[in-house]
Amino acid sequence: MTGKVVLHYFNGRGKMESIRWLLTVAEVEFDEVYLSTREQYENLLSDGALMFQQVPMVEIDGMKLVQTRAILNYIAEKYNLHGKDLKDRIMINMYSEGLMDQMEMIMMLPFSSDAKSKLDTIQTKAIERYLPVFEKALSGPMYLVGGKLSCADVQLLECTLMLEEKFPAILSEFPNIKAFQGRMTKIPAISRFLQPGSKRKPQPDETYVKTIMEVFKIKLP
Template sequence: MSVPKLLYFDIPGKAEAIRLCFTYAGIPFEDYRFKDREEFLAMKTSGKLVFGQVPALEVEDVILTQSTAILRYVAKLKAESALYPADPILAARVDAICDQESDAFMGLRVAKYKGRFGFKFLEDDKFKEQLDDTLANLNSEVIPRHLDALVAALKAGGTDWLAGTKGPSIADFCWAPVLKGIHEGKFTGDAKVLDAFPDLVAFLHKFYTLPAIAEYYKDTPETIDFSAKGRA
């Protein structure tokens, strides 16, 4: 089988979890990053992307889409990596944690990418105050509520991993880049959101110090520091 080709922009975004999953499992892949938006639009217009979205994974003559589906595919390529449990109950718990990530940030993604969700009219400056209030509410109430639930799931699982697996699963790969983005103030716009969740900061430290993950980022200019001191 040829090397899978991951298609995305030259940013972490939704593809970062997949890149890290390939890396952790030791599976060779081509990390293809569009040269510009026009290249992506040309592929979208061609009809190759089933839902007109990326990330997409080109495997032989098939293009897979939807990030969580791709994560499951990658995990199943190397069963010994234990990234997706064989036990159906545990697998369902992993799936639930992945789905919860979508629920937790649905409002934020609509507010950030208004046109994509049919709210392009909100880009008008007259709605700026309402949007600012919405983002403040998401950071102060909605997202913390979901993070509380994630901490509860982490503690209930009885391990260091979000779905209660013995080692990292695709659920951890799904959440880690998003939480990292929050902690760095690059996703929600409020880097202090995680200050109230030391268990999640500890999870991030454990995840990003996994040898394969640390090696992946060794040449990254920015230092990955999940302490409050490191962000100050």
Template structure:
């Protein structure tokens, strides 16, 4: 158990989810360690394992890793998902930056006052990025974001798309190249196993929003009742 890979985060997907997908594609087993109370977070912070006092924390190979962008790149390197040369690695990073901007809307969706507002925000973000993603994929030969095999860019793009699709099921009907990458990635053995396992948290809902505010002892979104109930 001491060598087990541990991912400490709220009881949900959030900023830990790309790391979970990268662990999954590498077929590295891991345990979710849920942080569900302010006391859990205080204890984690006093353990000295959080370099920047922030979650997620990934305990792997004797290291305490912070910053999801660092975690996914480490997992990309050890699994061979970081392109085949410096130029491909650079393009993976460029894609990853844009995907992070794209994914931010899906991360904020559960925090919106209504489903309609969330969907409108997601559609706007999708319409901004999807044509550019499709064009880059087309220039690369239609199959992958970068190079001639799956890279971490494809994995985190699919993770973001999977969250969008939960809000807008027919999202990819006019973007065949995104659909093709999405289908390719969700059918990778490790990803398939992960998505059907208990490690995969459900679509974030109001309970998740409340959990985050309670753990961080911060205000709830303005549309909710008693918004300062967790603020000291």
């Protein structure tokens, strides 16, 4: 047994993508087992590997971790990406929660029957609710909390790149965030992750959506 971290999820972004990002920044090698059939999912259930019958699931340090935020917090703590003290951690967690809210709206788009309306809502909330928070936080500091790279910084980069895929000019009024992006993408591990052929996943396609629906027996209205 190599002890390498193993990710169990679909061959796509979803809730696992933030975990891939954080492991990459921590420079942790990982393997992936892709769910593609209902049988694989049922095997995980019968093995007791999924505490709440949900993925993502991450095998790390002899544990089988579930729940995205719990997994992210564990990785952040283990690899010193969660601030220097309790006050830092709560700020990081607040930023991360907001970013996850924004990203989850984008994640749900492929499963929506009214994508245009959802896109308009995502853009409005990004511009009016989320991006101003980070623009203000980055008005002087290099990073969001404590002058040091944290998991919140990694998620902010991931989130803003996702937004730009949908709305290419969305950061035009947020120069501090744009400058932050430039700094973050120069970090060697991130630079490699953004290159073709890395473990970063592309935007979801029909195959990704179809696989999830078949594995979970979901029927859209």
